[in-house]
Amino acid sequence: MICELKTQLLKYIAMLFIENNYLCKQTYQSFIMDTISVGINQTGNEQFVTWIIIAVVFIFIIILFLLKIIKERRNKVEGDGIIQSSSNVSKEKPIQISVPKPCLGNKLSEDSVQLSSQIKKSKEIVKSEIIPSANELKNNSRETSFSIVKEKDVNAPSIMSSMALELIAKEDYSKFSKPKYIGYNPINIFTQTEPLNYPYVIMPSKSGCVIKFPQKGRTGRKGYKEDDFLQYIRKYFKETFKIYDDRYVLTKKNRYEPDISLLNEKDGINIFLDIEIDEPYEGINDIKNRKPTHFRFADINRNNEFKNRGWIVIRFAEIQIHQNPDGCCRFIADVIKSIYPQFNIPLGLVVTKRIEPVLQWTKELALNWSAQNYREQYLGIGQFGYIPIIQETDFALIQDEEVEKEVVDDKPIALSEKNSISTLSQNIIDIAIRTNKYIVFQYEKDKTIVKPTKYKENAIAGYCYVKNMIRSFDISKMEDIHLKSRYYTLRLSASELGIQTVANMMNIIIPNHKYVRMEYTKPARSFVTMDPETNKLIQMQTKAETSIRTISDIQLDTEGWGENYIRAYCHKREEGRTFYFGRISLLEILDL
Structure with a gap:
């Protein structure tokens, strides 16, 4: 019985050999006859040795068989992987993208095409359609000291392959599947009216404002101080924010590149910061041809497009960045703290010297400064050089239509209209x-x-x-x-106030030396006094009194009445007074 089972098993094993081409037919016949002969004559220890050999051979055959299957499947995956990947992407909802025209201007082509057709035609795109000419680069180059860099070749980027374009588009589009919204109340205690003083802050237009996510890509237009200030930003904010200097934001008609972007999506707070360094004129050496920049009203439309897409815009004058970069970082921290009280001011910024305000220049003043080489003087350089290099230009322009449907843009303001008013x-x-x-x-x-x-x-x-x-x-x-069009920059009514809200605001108002106009209620009070004529104790009572007061030179009174009190100069009483947060029913920051 045992010999018959052995014979059947060996026949099955041998058949596996033949099916997988590991043994020839002659070897199979010889192997069967020899094994049957051994099985009939062997006894005792010889049978045990035979079984061991059979088991080893069987395991070896199974291993070879599995290896063959794995190899066949691997070859199939390598042969079909790219085709399968392309077919999967093609099932995605078509994404509309815009192809930039042959210039570095902000205006985009009004005609958009589907991503699928863009992928098919990507190899046919002429290099000049996405790479600006050398003359165009001259006006959009990175500014640098002429003594450091005098000349470099233009290294034009290569055209993206259709597969790379498709993968990037698929990755970026995944961000746009569900719109996100700001998770904070955009109360702007830094609001100013014209004429503005640097730094100034533009907050999102409303609570729950939809956010337009940035995309990777930059044309290489960098200001003289950007790389230096980026190091300070990373030093103080890398633990709480994602920091980029190679992102752009696509609006309905324009493509904007923040100098530095700070992003925090933790716990749905969704703080997106656009940090800008404003220079009075271009960093080129040709005085006759360099243009004034960032003068009054020049950036108003750009600022509006960012605020309507959930971004906070903070603009510094270049001279502030150059003279006090730590103070500029402290100002950024104050802005974050004003809308997100849980944010902790970085320890290195707690005792930092505050930056001095700089009045935003007019176009005429910027032209005068250009003639006098004003920038070169405060930067301590002889003249500017430039590096005409495009960086990070291999990107597709992908419009997030779902977000743009929710955006309500301000009516564009013509610069000539604003200038005519100011004159x-x-x-x-x-x-x-x-x-x-x-x-x-x-x-x-x-x-x-x-x-x-x-x-x-x-x-x-x-x-x-x-x-x-x-x-x-x-x-x-x-x-x-x-x-001024109004006397205050921020007003909060009783329904918007409370002890904690006032406390948070005072933490920003105090270091920025704001004037506060408030409605303050002095409560009704009962007390006992002695009648001087009868020498009897009598009970007196005063009525509640509400008055409007303006205060300045404000300080927390933590060593006196407590953390919910301030000590300030009262312009009504013309003396120092103490005020309790809980009695403030109206708060306005004067536009001084």
Whole structure:
């Protein structure tokens, strides 16, 4: 019985050999006859040895068989992998992209094509369609010191393969599957009105504003101080933010490249920062041809497009970055803290010197500075050089249509309109009276903001929002006069306030030396006193009193009444007073 089982088993094993081409037919017959003979004659230990040999042979055959199967499957995957990948991508929803025209301007082609057709035609794209000419590079190059770099060749990027373009598009499109929204209340205590002082902050247009995600790619246009400041940004914010200097944001008609981007999506807070370094004119040596930049109103439309897509824009003057980069980082930290109280100011910035404000320049002033080499002087360089190199240009322009459907853009403002308004400032007081606006000025070394109502000879009369009363001013003593559309930059009513909200705001107001106008309630109070005539104790009671007060020189009163109190100069009482957060029912930051 055992011999029969052995014989059947060996026949099966031998058949496996033949099916897999490992033994020839003659070897099979010889192997069967010899084994049967051994099986009949062997006894005792010989049978045990025979079984061991059979088991080893059987295991060896199984291993060979498995290796063959694995090899066949591997060859099949290698042969069909690329085709299978392409077929999978083609099943994705077509993505519309825009092909840039042969220039580095912000305007995009209005005609868009499907990603699938773009992939098919990608090999046919002429290099000139995405690589600007050398002349165009000249005006969009990285600024650098002429003493460091004098000349470099233009290294044009190679055209992307269709497969690479497809994979990038597929990866980027995955971000756009579900729109994201800001998770904070964009209260901007840094709001200013024209004329602006650097640094200034533009917040998202509303709570729950949809976010436009950036995409990878940059044309290489870098300012002189960008790389230096990037190191400071990484030093202080790398633990809490993703930091990039090679991203762009695509709007309906424009493509913008933030100087530096900071992104935090933790816990749905979704803080997206666009950090800009503004220079008064281009960093090229040809004085006759270099243009003024970032003058008043020049960036208003760009700022609006970012704020309507969930971004916070923070703009510094280049001279501030050059002279006090740590202070600029502290300002960024203050902005983050104002909307995200859980954020901890980096230890290295706690005692950092604050940056001094810089008045935004006019176009005329920028031209004068250019003629005087003003930038070169404060940067400490003889002249600018340039590196005409395009970096990171292998990218597809992918529009996130779902986000753009939710975006409500402001009406574009023509620069000529803004300039025409600003040139009417020859008689600011008269304009303010006729248009029901406000004026801010220095008066006997004190800042004030007034709504003028009368203008007679050498004096004006109007309501002063610092003293909160009608006042008269001698025009000869008024300095640095500016027109304002309103007297405050931020107003919070009682329903928006609370002890914690006021405390968070004071942490930003105090270091930035803001003037606060508030409605303050002095509560009703009962007390016992002695009647001087009868020497009897009598109970007295005062009524609750609500008044409007403007305060400045504000400090936390942690060593006195406690952390929910401030000590400040009261312009109503003209003396230092203590105020409790819980009694503030209206809070305005004056636009001074």
